[in-house]
Amino acid sequence: MPFSRTGILLAAGLALVAGPALARCEDFVAQEKPQNTFAQNIGRSFETIEEEGWIEFALYEDFAPWSSLVAGEPQGIDVDIARLIAAELGVEPRFRLVAASETLDADLRNYIWKGAIVDGHVSDVMLHVPYDSAFTCRVEQAVFTGQYGAEALAIGYDRATYPDKGPVPAYFRFDPVGVENDSLSDFYLSSIGNGTMAAGIHRYRDTAAAMAALAAGEVGAVMAPLAQIEAALTPEMAVHQPPLVGLARGQWTVGVAVSQQHRDLGYAVDYAIETALADGRIAAIFAAAGVSHLTPER
Known part of the structure; x- marks a missing residue:
């Protein structure tokens, strides 16, 4: 994708990291209106x-x-x-x-x-x-x-790899996780711990390819939007939505x-x-x- x-x-x-809240449109500067131009339909x-x-x-x-x-x-x-x-x-x-x-x-x-x-x-x-x-x-x-x-970010995972409970982002410091390249999941996981998870992040062309990699055992989990994970789930997989610390909005x-x-x-x-x-x-x-x-x- x-x-x-x-x-x-x-x-x-x-933003990936929460910042100070602003009133709606508080920092908005209206665009300059063109002069002497005809309206276009x-x-x-x-x-x-x-x-x-x-x-x-x-x-x-x-x-x-x-x-x-x-x-x-x-x-x-x-x-x-x-x-x-x-x-x-x-x-x-x-x-x-x-x-x-x-x-x-x-x-x-x-x-x-x-x-x-x-x-x-x-x-x-x-x-x-x-x-x-x-x-x-x-x-x-x-x-x-x-x-x-x-839409909301979620984690799809292999039940055999995580039999007790679903993984949270901290696990991916050591465990391989699939993401779509240049996606919000990619940005988020790459930002944790100043890049300490970089070695475990496997990047794919899109979420469908990441889920295929999960089915093939290349990774133990995939982080992506919930709907795209749910659409590709097999009986051997599960999905959950753990807290995503540092992410201003996961939905x-x-x-x-x-x-x-x-x-x-x-x-x-x-x-x-x-x-x-x-x-x-x-x-x-x-x-x-x-x-x-x-x-x-x-």
């Missing part, structure tokens, strides 16, 4: 979406169990939530699986409010956007809404982003998600995927 899907949490203000309005009968969702590629191509068809939790949103709006869902950039800012710029240099159209809605109130203060071009779940809310020019679309999407949270349809999507539904902050 590229850097941004877990590294974006750092960009969104989730980027993307499709909610009215246009309803008239044309379809809506496009930007989803991360190769990101099981959230979104990926299986036999050429998009599948995953985020795909099912997108279908639910489209059904509530009475339109057809279309999917655009996109590569993660190095920062969340770049993803939002490329897929929501401006468009990339190559194939520069924007999508109507982007899913799986980590929500952080401080980050929303400085990104004025996007609206963050529709919080539908949460974060995910939702959607839309262009700030199309706030009415954001309201409609948020209402669809709120309704589906209340009647249990979103929880059922997670349950069908074998993944815990963590309650989002709304």
Whole structure:
């Protein structure tokens, strides 16, 4: 998995080590407004979406169990939530699986409010956007809404290696642990004890590869987001969420982003998600995927 899907949490203000708390937007400096420029209408309005009968969702590629191509068809939790949103709006869902950039800012710029240099159209809605109130203060071009779940760091482990109880990060000073390269788990474990765990950290292309290494006995544990671990568990494995000392936030809310020019679309999407949270349809999507539904902050 590229850097941004877990590294974006750092960009969104989730520091590895807790610091002094600030009031929301206390340190925000408003961006300078351009002068003598014409307004640009980027993307499709909610009215246009309803008239044309379809809506496009930007989803991360190769990101099981959230979104990926299986036999050429998009599948995953985020795909099912997108279908639910489209059904509530009475339109057809279309999917655009996109590569993660190095920062969340770049993803939002490329897929929501401006468009990339190559194939520069924007999508109507982007899913799986980590929500952080401080980050929303400085990104004025996007609206963050529709919080539908949460992610949390966890440790998946081999039951035979740890028969009595699950391992905690301190164990990995001596025991091999798998992480996705350049992920939040990688950064966190590398920061403990001034790098004393470095020799035991085995880095893999993505969490799926780390879990395959766990199944093959290359490592005794994997630290990664809970959903990705749960989706790859075998009967020989277990998962737990121990305290993560020094980590300011080990759980974060995910939702959607839309262009700030199309706030009415954001309201409609948020209402669809709120309704589906209340009647249990979103929880059922997670349950069908074998993944815990963590309650989002709304």
